[in-house]
Structures are given as structure tokens and as C-alpha cells.
Amino acid sequence: MERRVAVILQKCKKGKQVKQTHVQILINGLKGSNFLAIKLMTLSSEFISLDYAAKVFDDLRTPDLISYNPLIKCSIGSSIRVATTTYNRMREKGISSNSYTLTFLLRCYESFNKFELGERVHGHVLRMGIASGLFVMNTLMDLYAKCGGSLDIARKVLDEMPERDIVTWNTMIRTYMSNGDIDTAVKLFESMPDRNLVSGLAKIGNMESAKRVFQDREHGIGCSLIQC
Known part of the structure; x- marks a missing residue:
């Protein structure tokens, strides 16, 4: 049935x-x-x-991690209260979070521009030892850059990450560009281990400025970036 x-x-x-x-x-x-x-x-x-979804959840006799996560995910852009309450209930029940739990929670806080709540989750991440999780750290870096307006904190997260992927680099470079700091964006771009993987940089910030700078610094690589 x-x-x-x-x-x-x-x-x-x-x-x-x-x-x-x-x-x-x-x-x-x-x-x-x-x-x-x-x-x-x-x-x-x-x-x-x-709220209807939350009532469905409340009917569960023994909710597990896999049933907590969807409710937090559904809260993105809809309710800080539901996301936070659900997360706190998890912790009270002794159910350990995973990278999806924390990523959904951070995205919810980001959607409401709640920098201070993101900081609290960051503390939980460090205490739980999930700081090396790419999904979580990329989302955390994005939250700091967008909500707190603090490029220094976002960059600190980047510098402390033991592992990085293309999303990591693009997020930070895009952040510098959208804040008008083209020089730092280029320096970060030049420090990347594989610059050919960068995509869509010019979609964020000033496209013409990005194109000119990357063409000047990379002798043509900027053109391929614009066309990605």
C-alpha cells in the first residue's frame, strides 16, 4: 500500500x-x-x-535524519522559524546533522540575509568536524559574502579550506568582481590550479571590465571565459 x-x-x-x-x-x-x-x-x-508540510512532519512517530532534512530544505526562502525549529529539534533528539542539513540551513539563512544566524551554524560546523565538507563550506562562504558584506570573513573561509572545487573558486572570484575589486579577483584567478575550468565569471558584475582585465592578464583566456 x-x-x-x-x-x-x-x-x-x-x-x-x-x-x-x-x-x-x-x-x-x-x-x-x-x-x-x-x-x-x-x-x-x-x-x-x-505550515501544512510541518504538520505532516509532526505526525511522524520516529523521524530520522532523512525526514528532517526535507523540511529544512522546504524552508529556504519561506521560513527561518520552521528551519531553525526543525534543526533545534534534531539536536535535542541527538540526531547528528550531515552536510545536507547544514547546507539547507545556511541557504535558508542566506535567503533571509541573516548573517548572524549563519555565524552560529559556522560554530556548529567547526565543533562537529564537518569543516572540510565542500558543500557546507562553499555555502558558508557564499552566505558571508552576500549577507554580511564581509569579504574578509569569506576569504578567511576560503583560505582555511583544505579542499576546493570550481564552485569554491568561482564563488569567491564572483564576489570580488561584484564588489568592484577586479584586481583581487584577477589575483585569485591567477592562483587557481586550473584556470581553464572557470565558467561564467562575466555574468556577475561588470562584464566589459572583466573581459578587458582577463584579456590583458591572460592573453586571450578571457575571451574563452566570456564565451563559456
Whole structure:
């Protein structure tokens, strides 16, 4: 029955359909199914409301990490309260966060420009030993750059990262460019281990200035960057 209801949920395209399927879940005694709750929460937040999704979560008897994460994710751009409350409940229950938990939480705080809340999560990240997680650190760096307006803190995160990927470099370079610090952006670009992987730099900030600087410094590499 659980699988059958899951198939029905996948076909839901309207709030009314989601509610009707939810009724079937309740009638069939499946309200405690974490598997169905994950799908139902996502659809509820999209077609009904985040509060409705939160009520679905509250019906779970034994929520696990995989069921906490979707509710925090659904809170991005919608509710700091739901995201924070859900995260705190996790901690109270002794359920350990993973990189997805913290990334979703940071994105939620970023969507509301809550720099100080991001700092608190940063502290949790360091204490939990997830500081080397690329997803988390890239998101944290992005939050500091966008919300706090603090390039120094964002750069400190970059400098302390033991591992970096193309998103890491692009995020910091884009941040310098959008703040008008083209010279530092170029210096950072020149320090990259593989500059040919950079993409879309000119989409952020002043395109003409970026094109001119990168062409001058890289003797043509700037052209390929603009066309990426």
C-alpha cells in the first residue's frame, strides 16, 4: 500500500490532489511512514503551504535524519522559524546533522540575509568536524559574502579550506568582481590550479571590465571565459 500511495503522490500537481492523497494516507494508517512523509512534505510546501508540510512532519512517530532534512530544505526562502525549529529539534533528539542539513540551513539563512544566524551554524560546523565538507563550506562562504558584506570573513573561509572545487573558486572570484575589486579577483584567478575550468565569471558584475582585465592578464583566456 505504501508504494501504491507513493505512486499517487508522484502524480499530484495541485494542492487539492495532495490533500486527498494525505487523507488516504491517514485512512490507511500510514501517517507514520517516513518514506511517504518526505514526498508529502515536499509537495505540501510547493502546492499548499510550509505550515501544512510541518504538520505532516509532526505526525511522524520516529523521524530520522532523512525526514528532517526535507523540511529544512522546504524552508529556504519561506521560513527561518520552521528551519531553525526543525534543526533545534534534531539536536535535542541527538540526531547528528550531515552536510545536507547544514547546507539547507545556511541557504535558508542566506535567503533571509541573516548573517548572524549563519555565524552560529559556522560554530556548529567547526565543533562537529564537518569543516572540510565542500558543500557546507562553499555555502558558508557564499552566505558571508552576500549577507554580511564581509569579504574578509569569506576569504578567511576560503583560505582555511583544505579542499576546493570550481564552485569554491568561482564563488569567491564572483564576489570580488561584484564588489568592484577586479584586481583581487584577477589575483585569485591567477592562483587557481586550473584556470581553464572557470565558467561564467562575466555574468556577475561588470562584464566589459572583466573581459578587458582577463584579456590583458591572460592573453586571450578571457575571451574563452566570456564565451563559456
